[in-house]
Amino acid sequence: MTTTSGNPEHPVADGRATRWHGHKARRRADVIDAAITVIEEHGDDVSVQQIADRLNLPRPVVYRHFDGRTDLDEQIRRQILDSLLAQIMPTLHPDGTVADAVRGAVGTYVRWVERHPNLHRFISGPVPQGDSSLAGARDQIGSRLADLFAIWLSRFGIDQGRARPMAFGIIGFVDGVVNSWRADSASTLASDQVEGILTESVLALFEGNARSLGVPLERDAVVGDLLARPEALRTE
Known part of the structure; x- marks a missing residue:
């Protein structure tokens, strides 16, 4: 872990971790936006595969950013x-x-x-x-x-x-x-x-x-x- 100079008790935030959290938040927002677009176009019985297809992503990648389908639906709502x-x-x-x-x-x-x-x-x-x-x-x-x-x-x-x-x-x-x-x-x-x-x-x-x-x-x-x-x- 990266630390302040000579002081291991005060770790410095890892820039890679910060970038990852920002990327994850953007990807979650993209998934939700895509889901809303799919619902608008095809109806309220939306599938995760339809959302993944909209984003040109594998289906497991969509799930990676949510705690299952229940969490995804809640965020969409x-x-x-x-x-x-x-x-x-x-x-x-x-x-x-x-x-x-x-x-x-x-x-x-x-x-x-x-x-x-x-x-x-x-x-x-x-x-x-x-x-x-x-x-x-x-x-x-x-x-x-x-x-x-x-x-x-x-x-x-x-x-x-x-x-x-x-x-x-x-x-x-x-x-x-x-x-x-x-x-x-x-x-x-x-x-x-x-x-x-x-x-x-x-x-x-x-x-x-x-x-x-x-x-x-x-x-x-x-x-x-x-x-x-x-x-x-x-x-x-």
Whole structure:
């Protein structure tokens, strides 16, 4: 082992080992990217041989960089979910009106599913407990929405415990409609129609929940104002 001059107790990192780790990380990234491309082109039932063929590599080389097929599939799901969340999470910031925010979030998800049906099927399928899945993405989105609801409710002195059921009820509704639409091969609905139906339905849920709590809510209200100055919405 290479050491500092005259001091065997302080080893210097082997440059070859550092280069190998960098090479391994790049190869793992290449494999995951190739797998996603294969899924996009051929469907969610991807084989390791298809991934290897895409990279012009022997099949054992693909496995060399992962702890088996389960690990490979998990890393593929993680990258797909990271990409999806990177598009959806920015739409949950309090900019624009309530209608704008709902339309932006719903539209982003519907259009992503339409553009990437095979990726959607891949992350929607059953996975071992603890693995990444679409449920993990729903949890992150639902938690972000619940945080916004909690801030809004707290301004009115309303129990913040209502926030999570409201948020996850909406997330479950959107997910159910989208899954039903994609599973129905006879459906004649275009993505913009599904987006419109979902937007109106979610806005109706927002308004209905607000009425049940005695808090008026207009869909053209600015989200930032609702969070910062909710007293403006109180009934006289």
